[in-house]
Amino acid sequence: MIYPVVVYGHPVLRKVAISIDKDYEGLEQLIADMWNTMYKADGLGLAAPQIGKSIRLFVIDADVLKDEFPELAGFKKVFINAQIEFLESKFESTAEGCLSLPMINEKVKRPSRIRIKYQDEHFNHYEEEYDGFTARVIQHEYDHIEGKLFIDYLNPFKRFMLKGKLNRIAKGEIELAYQIKIAE
Structure with missing residues (x-):
């Protein structure tokens, strides 16, 4: 199944997502659907809140950037119940x-x-360190399960300058190659 991607203005993007366990109903299919949705939209990553599910799950396949960032070669992972513990200054x-x-x-x-x-899709536990662009991609997706968007890091003037675009996105007044879902 290809899900519509939830866009700016939808409240699910601002919620802190909840943890899940291995008994989460339909998890294997959900992960497969998230991969399919992400690929259809030409994304590098996709978090569950972006398909309307407020759970701590995101997927990343950044292999497409391997020519520019060799460390991303073969980088394809499922992250469940992620917690970032250390951020370098x-x-x-x-x-x-x-x-x-x-x-x-x-x-x-x-x-x-x-x-x-x-945890991965089999609920194996991991603790790993990443740097460079890999760390950036993970932080971007992680923000989604924390109810944050990358525009939250912009200065107020820059956000003000984007207000018109953001309003058009929130109203669905955009044409894309993938289906979107706006707030009702």
């Missing part, structure tokens, strides 16, 4: 985009190194 600023904020790309300042605890 060195920050880097790089442009980001988001399926829930289509047609908006802005530079976002993020910590360059993270440590994350999570």
Whole structure:
């Protein structure tokens, strides 16, 4: 199943998502559907809130960026119940985009190194460290399960300048190659 992508203005994007366990009904199919939805929309990652489910689950397949970022070669993972524990004090600023904020790309300042605890789709536990662009991609998806969007890191003037675009997104007044869902 291909889900519509929830866009800016929908309240599910602002909720802190809840943890799940291995008994979460339909989890295997949900993960498969999230991959399909992400690929259909040409995304690198997708978090469950972006398909209207406020649970601590996100998927990332960043292999497509391996030519520019060799560390992303073969990087395809499912993150369940993730918790970022450590953020290095060195920050880097790089442009980001988001399926829930289509047609908006802005530079976002993020910590360059993270440590994350999570479970995979089989509920195996991991604690791993990432840096560079890999850390950025993970933080972006992690923000979704924390009820944050990358525009939250922009200064007030920049957010003000995006207000017109954000209003059009919230009203669904955009044309995309993927289906979207707006707040009702």
